[in-house]
Amino acid sequence: MKKIIFFLIIFFGVISCAETTKTSFKIGVVSDCQYCDCEIKWDRYYKKAPQRLKEAVAILNRDTLSYTIHLGDFIDKNFESLDSVLPTWKKLKSPSYHVLGNHDFEVKESLKAAVIKQLDLKTRYYSFVEKDWRFIVLDGNDLSFYGALTDAKKHQTDSLFNLLKDKELPYLEKWNGALSTTQLAWVKEELDTAEKNNQKVGFYCHFPIFPIDQHNIWNREQFLALIQPYKNVKVFFNGHNHAGAYQLVDNVHYLTFKGMVDTDSTSAFAKVHFDKDTITVEGFYREPSRKLVIK
Numbered sequence: 001m002k003k004i005i006f007f008l009i010i011f012f013g014v015i016s017c018a019e020t021t022k023t024s025f026k027i028g029v030v031s032d033c034q035y036c037d038c039e040i041k042w043d044r045y046y047k048k049a050p051q052r053l054k055e056a057v058a059i060l061n062r063d064t065l066s067y068t069i070h071l072g073d074f075i076d077k078n079f080e081s082l083d084s085v086l087p088t089w090k091k092l093k094s095p096s097y098h099v100l101g102n103h104d105f106e107v108k109e110s111l112k113a114a115v116i117k118q119l120d121l122k123t124r125y126y127s128f129v130e131k132d133w134r135f136i137v138l139d140g141n142d143l144s145f146y147g148a149l150t151d152a153k154k155h156q157t158d159s160l161f162n163l164l165k166d167k168e169l170p171y172l173e174k175w176n177g178a179l180s181t182t183q184l185a186w187v188k189e190e191l192d193t194a195e196k197n198n199q200k201v202g203f204y205c206h207f208p209i210f211p212i213d214q215h216n217i218w219n220r221e222q223f224l225a226l227i228q229p230y231k232n233v234k235v236f237f238n239g240h241n242h243a244g245a246y247q248l249v250d251n252v253h254y255l256t257f258k259g260m261v262d263t264d265s266t267s268a269f270a271k272v273h274f275d276k277d278t279i280t281v282e283g284f285y286r287e288p289s290r291k292l293v294i295k
Contacts, residue, residue: 023276025131028060028068028094030269031239032259034103035085036076044242044261046076050084052260052267057091059284063271065094066130071239071257072101072140072206074119079107082118100124100139101206101239102175105147112149125183127190133202133274134194136187140207140217144177156180164218171216176207178218184226191230200294203236210247210254215240227252234294235279244268244287253279253292262286 035049060068070089075081089096098119105112116124125139141147143157157178164172179187194201207217209224217223227233228250235253242259258268268287273280279292 023132024274025066026063026271026273027130028056028063028065028092028269029071029237029257029272030056030068030260031071031257032073032101032242032261033070033085034073034076034259034261036078036081037084038076043263044076044259045264046261049261050088053085054088056260056267056269056284057088060269060271061091061093065271067095067097068092069097069204070099071204071237072099073103073239073259074098074101075106076103076261077106079111079115082115086118097128097137097204099137099204099206099239100141100147102141102144102146102177105141105144112147125186129199131274132199134190134197134199135202135204136190138179138187138203138205139183140179140205141177142180142183143218145174147177153180160218169218170212170214171220172218173214176216176218179223184222187223188226191227191233194232195230199232201230201233203233205236205238206240208238208241208245208254208256209236210249211245213241213245215256235292246290251295255281255292258286 033049033053034044034046036046038046074085098121104115107115124142125137127134127136143153143160145157148154148157160178191201208215209217209220233252235255237255237257239257239259241256242262244258245256247254257270260268263286267285269284270287271282277294279294281290283289
């Protein structure tokens with residue numbers, strides 16, 4: 001009888017381990033490295049960003065990560081700023097992804113498309129699958145006064161901004177942006193695919209949806225109306241608000257990661273461990289550690 005119990009324990013332990021392996025993975029998250037050869041402003045120590053990124057990459061490389069993602073504002077301004085941080089980023093042992101931020105477009109108009117290419121982005125918004133998750137990377141600069149690169153997108157930017165300007169929205173600032181109708185239609189297709197394939201959904205964006213403040217994407221209400229029917233949407237990770245923030249709304253975890261560039265003597269980045277029903281954030285320096293329950 002004891003042998004039977006022993007073998008049952010081993011058997012179910014193996015099954016449990018296999019299930020964990022099937023759904024579990026770990027990633028690296030960095031936001032707002034925001035390097036430039038600039039003097040300190042708003043408690044942002046731009047010149048210290050390369051060394052902070054170097055340390056983060058070294059720490060992240062000690063672990064086995066499925067991928068590492070930067071949540072926007074890799075540079076603060078000037079195309080040549082990329083030369084000081086991209087070589088370090090490319091030393092990551094894991095696959096890596098970039099989200100486009102508003103400051104990534106603070107370069108000469110003729111070089112804005114080149115920034116996208118330098119960040120190894122084939123498209124400005126895209127998706128990828130990891131285990132039983134579909135991650136949707138949004139471009140919150142799609143409609144904006146700095147990142148709209150075609151006449152059509154510039155016209156749509158003007159139209160949307162003028163449509164919203166009488167609503168006294170705290171986030172209707174020219175440093176923010178919006179998702180175009182084309183991008184929103186693509187998001188719906190991605191959500192339908194995820195639902196069909198029984199995948200959980202995580203969003204990455206530079207701009208937050210919650211909490212409401214001066215940093216949100218302009219057409220956040222339109223985005224929320226789009227995702228509301230999809231109960232498989234579980235997380236929304238972003239940067240932009242360097243102070244960081246968190247809010248749980250309708251079982252979706254809205255988490256803003258702190259800016260790496262901020263403060264004189266500290267940094268901020270994280271490892272994030274995805275399990276079957278929990279997401280564990282292991283924060284470094286100013287980024288707090290936390291556990292998010294997935295329902």
